[in-house]
Amino acid sequence: MARNQSVQRGHALSSYQPQIQKKADTLIKQLHERESKPIDVTQWTQYYTFDVMGKIAFKKDFEQLEDGAEHFAITAMHAQLEQIGLLGVIPWLLHLLVRIPGLAGPYAVFNNYTIEQVEQRKAEWRQDTEKKPTDVVSWLLKAKDDGDPSVSASDRYLYDEGRLAIVAGSDTTASTLAHVLYYLATHPGVYVKLQKNVDEGQGSPDFIHSLPYIDAIINETLRLKPVVPSGQTRVTPPEGLFIDETWIPGNTILVVPQYVVQRDARNFPRPLEFIPERWLEKESGLIVDDRAFFPFAIGKQLAYVQMRMAIWSISREFDISLAPGEDGKSFDEDAKDTFTLAVPPLHLVFCKRKIPVPSQ
Secondary structure (H helix, E strand, C coil): CHHHHHHHHHHHHHHHHHHHHHHHHHHHHHHHHCCCCEEEHHHHHHHHHHHHHHHHHHCCCCCHHHHCCCCHHHHHHHHCHHHHHHHCCCHHHHHHHCCCCCCCCCHHHHHHHHHHHHHHHHHHHHHCCCCCCCCHHHHHHHHHHCCCCCCCCCHHHHHHHHHHHHHHHHHHHHHHHHHHHHHHHHCHHHHHHHHHHHHHCCCCHHHHHHCHHHHHHHHHHHHHCCCCCCCCEEECCCCCEEECCEEECCCCEEECCHHHHCCCCCCCCCCCCCCHHHHCCHHHCCCCCHHHCCCCCCCHHHHHHHHHHHHHHHHHHEEEEECCCCCCHHHHHCCEEECEEECCCCEEEEEECCCCCCCC
């Protein structure tokens, strides 16, 4: 069963890539239309990742990239982002609030919207004679039809999975992608090396998976700016355990602070420096214990595909820099931990590359 689920996830990820590429192409088109003008990349990376996850979750394109504006359902979700972050450590309370009229506030708008989209996909699935899944909801419906015991038969399960895919799969990836662009704009040597690696590769975006320097940039960004900075909860084994000299009883919920662990010199020498090469040159001694790096709890492969596609596309087309008057200080230092990392605006300028892009 585990192998079958792994194969299905592989098929699902492969089926998502054309949708991701299409949205990456739209992002590039919009950046070209705004060449040499300051652009808030915090905003535009959100547009990109939420549009992608709308398509992947329930085949609904929010079309924020095309409109250059935030969809009303996403605005409602963001209106209570801090509360969602607070309740993330009390998940049962969040589930309770979204089901009690009047208590969920603007988040109820987003919750109701996702339910509507799931119901629409269910209706479309019943009428689909080919039964070829193209999104998270249809893959779950197929699993239910196939009698997969790992999938709940309740509609509430579908609602929760659709909502989780949007929230967990968009904000985290957008924050990371915005930080990637920040580090590339403030480390021009790294960006030139990235462009050289991309130019030396083949012209098709299918080859982004064979460009390890892109993954090294993503990994180093996630090390410095983990998407869940306070860490993820873990439960101790029933028999309990020692952490150093401190005894922790069994069945106790712990939180591992990723931001601290991944900036600890005992794990990563020169911990505050942005050095993508540490992930490629293991003999450099810049990684002492890679167990201290645990960037994503769920959806890692999908998040990496989204980011690779955007980074590959941007580096082929543009030179990037901080916008006039932008020093990146607020973006770097004033982010809020709302379970996921909520980042301030960052204004960059995208100029057409001085070096011609190799023809495909």
